[in-house]
Amino acid sequence: MTKTFSKWLKTPWFGPLVALAVVYALFAALTPDTFLRTLNLVTMLRQTVVVSIAAIGMALIIVHGGIDLSVGSTVALTTVVAAKCLQSGMGPGATVLTSLALGAAAGACNGLLVVGLRIAPFIATLGTMSALRGIAKGLADEQKIDAPARGIDEWMAVIPGERMVPHGVWIALLAAVLCALLLGYTKLGRHAVAVGSNEHTARLCGVPVTRVRLAIYALGGLLAGVAGVLEFSTLTVGDPTDSVGLELEAIAAVVIGGGSLSGGQGSVAGTLIGALLLTVIKAGCTHLGMPNWIQEILTGAIIVVAMTLDRVRQSARD
Numbered sequence: 323m324t325k326t327f328s329k330w331l332k333t334p335w336f337g338p339l340v341a342l343a344v345v346y347a348l349f350a351a352l353t354p355d356t357f358l359r360t361l362n363l364v365t366m367l368r369q370t371v372v373v374s375i376a377a378i379g380m381a382l383i384i385v386h387g388g389i390d391l392s393v394g395s396t397v398a399l400t401t402v403v404a405a406k407c408l409q410s411g412m413g414p415g416a417t418v419l420t421s422l423a424l425g426a427a428a429g430a431c432n433g434l435l436v437v438g439l440r441i442a443p444f445i446a447t448l449g450t451m452s453a454l455r456g457i458a459k460g461l462a463d464e465q466k467i468d469a470p471a472r473g474i475d476e477w478m479a480v481i482p483g484e485r486m487v488p489h490g491v492w493i494a495l496l497a498a499v500l501c502a503l504l505l506g507y508t509k510l511g512r513h514a515v516a517v518g519s520n521e522h523t524a525r526l527c528g529v530p531v532t533r534v535r536l537a538i539y540a541l542g543g544l545l546a547g548v549a550g551v552l553e554f555s556t557l558t559v560g561d562p563t564d565s566v567g568l569e570l571e572a573i574a575a576v577v578i579g580g581g582s583l584s585g586g587q588g589s590v591a592g593t594l595i596g597a598l599l600l601t602v603i604k605a606g607c608t609h610l611g612m613p614n615w616i617q618e619i620l621t622g623a624i625i626v627v628a629m630t631l632d633r634v635r636q637s638a639r640d
Contacts, residue, residue, distance in 0.1 A: 334580025335592030342599045349606030357609050364486050366598075366605050368478060371490040372397070372549045372556070374597040376568055377575035378494075378501050379429075379545030381593040383443075384576050385505065386538045387518035387585030388436065391447040393546050394568035395454035396428045398561060400550025402458045404474070405467040405560025414472045421554075422547040428454060429543015433536040451569070458562035467560035478555040490552045497545060502590040514538055518585030570625055571600055577628040600624065 349357050356362060376393050383390050400421045407417040428450065435446035478490045505511040513534045516524040525531055553564060577583065578599060579592025603624065607617045 333589075334587070335589055335595050338578050338580065338592060338595045338599060342595055342602065345599060345606070346602050349602065349609065353606070353609040357606065360486070361480075362605065362609075364480055364488075366601050367491050368480065368488055368556075369605070370597050370601040371478070371488070371494045372553050372565075373568065373571050373575065373600065374494045374594055375497055375545050375549040375552065377572040377593045377597050378497055378590055379542035379549075380569070380572040381576045381579075381581055381588045381590060382501060382505070382514065382538050382545075383542045384573070384581050384583060385518050385585060385588040386514035386534065387521060388443040388535065388539065389447060389573070389583070390429075390432060390539070390542055390546075391444065391569050392428065392432060392451040392454055393542075393549075393572055394565040395451045395458065396425055396543060396546040397550040397553055397565040397568060398563065399428070399454050399458040399461075400425055400547050401554040401557065401564055402462045402467060402560035402562050404551060404554045405469040406461060408469040408472055408474075409467065414474050417472075417474070418551055421551050422544055425547020425550060426540050426544040429546065430536060430540040432543065433539030436539065437532045437535045455562070462560055462562040464562065466562075469558075469560065471555070471558045474551070474555050475558045476555075478552055490555065493548065493552065497548065498590050498594055501545075505590065510534065510537060515586055518587070520586070571597075571621070574621075574625045574628045575600060577631065578624070583629070596628075 376397065380390060380393060403424050404417050404421045407420055408414070412420070432443075432447050432450055435441050435450070436443050439446075441449075476489070477493070478488045480486060480488055505514065513524070513529045516527065516529050517531050517534050521531060554560065557564065573583075575596035576588055576593050578596030579589060579594070581588030581592065600621065603620060604617055607620065
């Protein structure tokens with residue numbers, strides 16, 4: 323029992339888990355009449371879905387030593403494409419597949435820029451962040467697109483007395499389990515960690531670095547596409563201005579959960595805890611009646627603290 327607890331203490335996500343419990347208890351004590359309601363718990367889970375899925379994809383990319391600043395733009399473009407598809411009479415199944423293919427293509431494009439043109443991931447994805455956002459605005463004529471949801475809106479719906487937990491929450495959990503298994507038990511996962519830890523050594527050991535980078539970026543884009551479909555399910559409109567700053571929240575969730583921007587370190591479990599922590603803080607501030615500008619300041623402060631912790635962890639490893 324003692325050995326098991328000691329092992330838990332050493333896991334990168336144990337500290338964030340304790341922080342999540344403390345923050346949740348604090349807001350529960352300050353606003354017990356509203357914060358502890360079942361509906362509020364479900365609302366927080368619902369609000370965490372999109373950022374969690376985007377953050378899981380970001381975790382894979384960061385673990386392998388990359389970064390993706392285009393996640394928010396990919397999500398926005400996906401909502402626009404989904405709305406366009408439904409508006410044209412396409413069925414929900416084909417719409418979802420088209421949206422996922424778009425996300426994977428956007429991720430693969432990032433990978434090609436990084437491995438093909440040897441552009442630094444930060445610069446490459448900064449460029450695609452702007453380009454994808456521009457494409458979304460062009461397709462939507464710089465306005466929101468109304469479209470018949472054709473049942474897709476039910477994926478994030480809460481139906482009191484019938485279905486309290488939206489399907490999107492289970493989709494996020496499924497994505498988390500699959501990606502955790504990929505990182506821990508597949509050749510691609512082991513190669514991704516190896517590339518993130520030391521790319522030169524990985525090459526010497528025969529790891530196909532180019533294929534690994536392309537696969538990881540494509541997978542990250544696919545998950546951004548999933549997040550975009552669920553964002554459309556929430557909004558029921560295609561919004562080219564949606565998800566601005568989502569990439570920063572995703573990066574913060576990964577780092578809060580024990581991931582390192584230097585690569586080679588990170589976990590899906592820790593990423594989910596980081597995403598939940600961000601949501602709980604936002605929800606708690608809302609219940610306390612804090613204005614949005616204060617919430618934005620707190621979110622920025624959390625991101626700075628997360629990056630500082632990453633530097634401290636990196637220095638300790640060195």
